[in-house]
Amino acid sequence: MDIAACRLRLTDHLDEFADEYAPTFQGAGTLTQQLEQLSKVKALLWEHGFAQWGWPERVGGSGGPAMLRAMVGEEIVARDLVVAGFFSMTETLAPTLIEFASPDVAARFVPRILSGSEMWCQGFSEPNAGSDLASLSCRAVPDEDGWVINGQKLWTSLSQFSQRCLLLARTGTPESRHRGITAFFLDMDTPGITVRPVAIMSGNAEFAEVFFDDVAVPDARRLGEVDGGWSVAMTLLPFERSTAFWHRTAFLWSRLDRIVADDPKDDRAAYLIGEAFTALHALRSRSLATLQRLDRGETLGPETSIDKVLMATAEQKVFDVARTLFPGLMETGDDADAQQWRDEFLYSRAATIYGGTGEIQRNIIARRLLDLGDER
Ligand SMILES: Cc1cc2nc3c(=O)[nH]c(=O)nc-3n(C[C@H](O)[C@H](O)[C@H](O)COP(=O)(O)OP(=O)(O)OC[C@H]3O[C@@H](n4cnc5c(N)ncnc54)[C@H](O)[C@@H]3O)c2cc1C
The missing domain is CATH 1.10.540.10 (Acyl-CoA dehydrogenase/oxidase, N-terminal domain)
Incomplete structure (x- = not known):
């Protein structure tokens, strides 16, 4: 090819x-x-x-x-x-x-x-289960026609626009943690689902709370084994960090190009742009290696936490540089261009939260890649 x-x-x-x-x-x-x-x-x-x-x-x-x-x-x-x-x-x-x-x-x-x-959405996080996803409590109970789901999800991106949701639900005891979770996909117009949009910092209602009240789901909508939902979640996350990060890197390069094209008149410009360039180059090199591993059929795992740290670092660096070199643009600019810079700057703060926070990624790198022991 x-x-x-x-x-x-x-x-x-x-x-x-x-x-x-x-x-x-x-x-x-x-x-x-x-x-x-x-x-x-x-x-x-x-x-x-x-x-x-x-x-x-x-x-x-x-x-x-x-x-x-x-x-x-x-x-x-x-x-x-x-x-x-x-x-x-x-x-x-x-x-x-x-x-x-x-x-x-x-x-x-x-x-x-x-x-x-x-459009599909991803219903994993809950009010008390974000970083500690294994503690999720939205529950699926079997009945003669399949499953009945009760509980709540939070931060479900674009769920108010989605036709279907990939959902993780508790099927084991509360103590079963990652061994008692099952994955399903369900139609968002099923009776019993209520979606309440939540605005992000820019004001866009990009994600939502999703409530499930006696929502009936056929067993044919189960993904993987009963109580096998953790492997579904663990398969999904590394994908977010391969092809999707390649796209995100392209987006960040385009923003760095814009900064250069606008020719900022600031003594620090060369140094700051150089720093952002280096962060982006590190991300792109790492991302290329990850994609090549994916194409060789290798299983992606905890080492993709490095990709996530590099991505969040590069994203925040690019927008920090733009904010420094174009003073006031993001704070008070009122044309469409300024609005876009402002929205994207604010969104860049979420890069250390979604898909696993910066702290969690560093814990994984320390414990699982560097063998530095557990969190204690
Ligand atoms: C823009 C955006 C889109 C999102 N989209 C979706 C979506 O579509 N579907 C979905 O399911 N979720 C989504 N999320 C939710 C996201 O996955 C969670 O926000 C994330 O997993 C963190 O969980 P939390 O918000 O509950 O924070 P918490 O887990 O409560 O963490 C709070 C703080 O404590 C720190 N912390 C927690 N545990 C530890 C630890 N053991 N060691 C050190 N520090 C720790 C965290 O790093 C963080 O700083 C989205 C989030 C954002 C910002």
């Missing part, structure tokens, strides 16, 4: 159809505009056969290595056609379905995610 030749085909296509792919709004746009744009771009890529690249043929893809789909996301994100994080949600949910759903279920649902006809 010649990735460079594929890239050329894609970039030629994006140039030719630039008007069709372009957003119809200035700057960051509203959340609704961003999501409409996301669906449009995914549908166009699907229609022209690019969304299929790098996905297995048995789920509607056209095959090829994961690097191929990482490259597609890189080009789309670098052109600012979509919000990087929204585009990359496919990269965690689809591989999980491919791995754990029955072949016919995966073949039915994965194309809907790839083509943008459906």
Whole structure:
């Protein structure tokens, strides 16, 4: 598979159809505009056969290595056609379905995610179970028709716009921790589900609380074994740190390019831009190595915590540099460009929280990679 030749085909296509792919709004746009744009771009890529690249043929893809789909996301994100994080949600949910759903279920649902006809969300975190995910208490109890779910999720990104949710629920005793959790995927319009949007710092209601009151789920919607949900979660997280990070790196490069293009008149500019460049280069090098391991069929594990630390460091560095070199832009700027810088700066603070906090990643690196003993 010649990735460079594929890239050329894609970039030629994006140039030719630039008007069709372009957003119809200035700057960051509203959340609704961003999501409409996301669906449009995914549908166009699907229609022209690019969304299929790098996905297995048995789920509607056209095959090829994961690097191929990482490259597609890189080009789309670098052109600012979509919000990087929204585009990359496919990269965690689809591989999980491919791995754990029955072949016919995966073949039915994965194309809907790839083509943008459906949005999915990830219901893991709860009010008392974030870093300590193994303590989650949203409960699934078996009945004669399948399962009945009661409980609450929190910080469920884009759940108010999603058709389906990949959910972790307690099926063992409260003490069973990671051994008593089962994964399901359910329809968000099932009776008993209430979604209450929560705003992030920028004001966008990007995630939500989700409440489950006697929600009936057929057993066919179970992913993996009963009480085997921990391996579903552990499969999903490393995916977030391979192809999805490649996309995010492209987004960060594009922002560093903007800083350079704006030619900041500040004596510190060369030094600060150099620091951000170095952080991004370290991230991209590491991310490339991770993608190559994925394509060799290696299992990604705790070592991807290093990728997460590098990503969060680089993201915050790029936006800190922008804030220093363009004083007042983020605090008081009132045009669409300033609004976008402000939203993205604020979002960069979340990079050390979502997908596992900075402290948790460092604990994993210390304990599992450096063998420095447990947290005590
Ligand atoms: C933008 C964004 C999007 C998100 N999207 C989703 C989503 O779609 N689905 C979903 O399920 N979740 C989502 N989350 C939630 C995210 O996974 C959690 O916020 C994260 O796991 C941390 O959990 P918490 O917020 O409960 O913080 P806590 O776990 O309560 O942590 C609070 C603080 O204590 C520190 N801490 C906790 N335990 C330890 C320890 N053992 N050692 C050292 N320090 C510790 C943490 O590092 C943190 O600083 C999202 C979060 C954000 C910010």
